[in-house]
Amino acid sequence: MIWSTVATARTKARPEDVWRLWTDVAGWRHWDDGVASSDLDGAFVEGARGWLKPTAGPATRFVLTQVEPHVAFTNRSRLPLATIDFIHTVQRDGHDTVIVHRVEMAGPLTFLFRRLIGASIARGLPAVVDRLARVAEGMAA
Numbered sequence: 001m002i003w004s005t006v007a008t009a010r011t012k013a014r015p016e017d018v019w020r021l022w023t024d025v026a027g028w029r030h031w032d033d034g035v036a037s038s039d040l041d042g043a044f045v046e047g048a049r050g051w052l053k054p055t056a057g058p059a060t061r062f063v064l065t066q067v068e069p070h071v072a073f074t075n076r077s078r079l080p081l082a083t084i085d086f087i088h089t090v091q092r093d094g095h096d097t098v099i100v101h102r103v104e105m106a107g108p109l110t111f112l113f114r115r116l117i118g119a120s121i122a123r124g125l126p127a128v129v130d131r132l133a134r135v136a137e138g139m140a141a
Contacts, residue, residue, distance in 0.1 A: 001108070001110040002104060002105065002110065003106075003110050003113075003114045003118055004102060004104040006101070006103075007126040007128070007129040008098060008099065009099045009129040009130050010093070010096045010097070010098055010099075011097050011099060011134075011136055012095070012096065013097055013133065013137045013139065015070050015071070015091065015092060015097050016070055017136040017137075018090045018097060018099055018132065018133075018136045019069065020139065021132060021135060021136055022073060022088060025039055025050055026038060028052070031128070032132070033055065033124075033131070034054055034055055034056075034124055035052060035053070035054060036053045038051065038052040038053065040064075044064065044067060044073075046065065046067045048067075049062070050063075050075070052077075057117070061078075062075040062076060062077045065085070066087075070090070071089065071090065071091070072087070072090070074088070080109060081107050081108045082106065082107030082108065082112075082113050083107055084103065084105045084113070085106075086101065086102075086103055087102040087104065088102075097133075097136075099133055099136075101125055101129050105118065
């Protein structure tokens with residue numbers, strides 16, 4: 001079973017500004033109200049491991065499973081009998097930059113985690129992406 005949700009925002013910020021915010025893992029809490037604290041062990045490269053403490057819930061470990069500088073990255077956390085991928089992409093579209101955050105859960109217990117955390121993620125994701133866009137615009141100003 002697979003579950004997913006997606007949110008998109010347009011901004012006047014450059015993809016490089018968004019990328020700078022994404023790669024500052026310790027600073028994720030500045031644009032994501034659902035993050036109490038987070039950090040990465042080493043450089044922002046594929047295979048790097050980190051941790052994230054949500055504002056509601058236990059801390060979790062993650063691994064960067066895909067990193068394409070200034071374009072995309074994915075961080076994956078493991079749940080019991082499921083995985084959750086946070087897929088982030090950014091691209092230019094004319095004079096704007098489009099930010100997309102997609103969350104995908106997969107595995108035998110997806111049905112359970114969809115109910116436990118999926119609805120909350122889906123409700124909060126648009127605000128997270130909008131705030132990221134605004135913070136990135138502030139960097140570019």
